[in-house]
Amino acid sequence: MTEQQPVALVTGANSGIGVEIARRLVDDGFLVVLSGRNDDRGRAVTSELGQNARWVRADLTDSEDIQRLVDETVSTGGRLDVLVNNAGVDLIGSVLDLPEEKLRENFEINVFGTIAALQAAGRVMRDQGDGGAIINITSRLALIGVPTMSLYSAGKGAIQSLTTAAAVELAPHNIRVNAVAPGMARTPLYDTWVADQDDPEATEKDVAGKIPLGRIAEPSDVAAAVSYLASPGAAYVTGTTIPVEGGYISQ
Template sequence: MQQERVALVTGATSGIGVEIARQLAERGFRVVVSGRSAERGREVEESLGERVRFVRAELTAEGAASRLVADAVAAFGRLDVLVNNAAIDHTGDLLEVGEDEIRSTFETNTFAAMNLLIAAARRMRDQGDGGAIINITSRLASIGVPTMGIYSASKGAMLAFTRAAAIDLAQYGIRVNAVAPGMTRTPLYQEWLDGLPDPEAEAERVAAAIPMGRIAEPADVAAVVSFLASPEAAYLTGTSIPVEGGYLAK
């Protein structure tokens, strides 16, 4: 009897991460969701049902990657898919950015994700039957946007790491790909919008800049992640799929 596949999704207590976990569970995965908030994590666990287990994790702590992988395996017995979704935002005048801001952005968005990829890949290698790793990057990994330089660089590093890791890990049957969302309707987006003088006008301006005329929904991003985690994507590795309504094609 074939074992059920197990996925680990980081940053999965809100927004895109919750929807990724939902779609993977609906596809038959057992899913470990992680995040920093135990309260939100338990809510996600309860709302998504018995196929989902929450594990609290502070990914920037020393040894966190190995502990989280071990916890995922302890929960469901194996690990087949990692979705590196956890990240923090950063905006600000580039000439006013301090060293601590750069360091904290890279510690979460880049270093923690790299460590987790390596820890998960070691487990997948030892299991001997391959796996899939999906790094959530950003359209900003490929373009320049004012005030977003540090965030863009942290995601650009993950895009480069995705391609390099795909080459290193192909010998073990481990596929490594990236999904690059554009502006997406998440709680963080709504919080940003609500803080503006004219949220409605800004929402219209953002949508008008996208060829498809709307921003992404979390389900749009999650659908691509679910595909990359599936056997249908068995011959895809080292690629990045933009989910941004045609913005980068302009």
């Protein structure tokens, strides 16, 4: 009898870091279910990743949709071994002036959607009896202060705290909960931001110059940290955060 293929679910896997995480987990031998809101892009990425990738469209602002996503993942793979809580959106604005409406929209995905996915996946991992791994993608901004990013940081900080507390609570079920905190990474969103600056080349040089390792992170750098936390090699690692930010927060 052959050993069952491990199954991973990656939210926010339409582009950028989410795609690279899914790609790395496919390469690691997982059956990977990718999810997001952009159906066309999601299907294209899944097709590119091959036979061990599946696409399920879901909206993380809808708790019933999140439950459906987890149910379809289990139906597809027979189990759920790894959840990567990657879905999230940016929020930039003054801590004193940003409208409540914008804050609530951001928290619906970055906080409540992440919590609902952890709950739904955690119940499956508990009930299947052999545990699993939940990996939350937070941010360097959960650990430091940057002007105009305070309220985004608040959401990521909430997930940072959730990671450590849930790790303790779920440990008796052999469910490991960890986080990866990326710094500035070369994603489509980053590329658009740089292109919109008056002097894109100078902007990129300035950003990289503030990072001790002297470069912007690649999505594959983040995916490598996720790969470790999802692997048997991290079987005794829980409640921790791996910063992937080139040494920025150590200054």
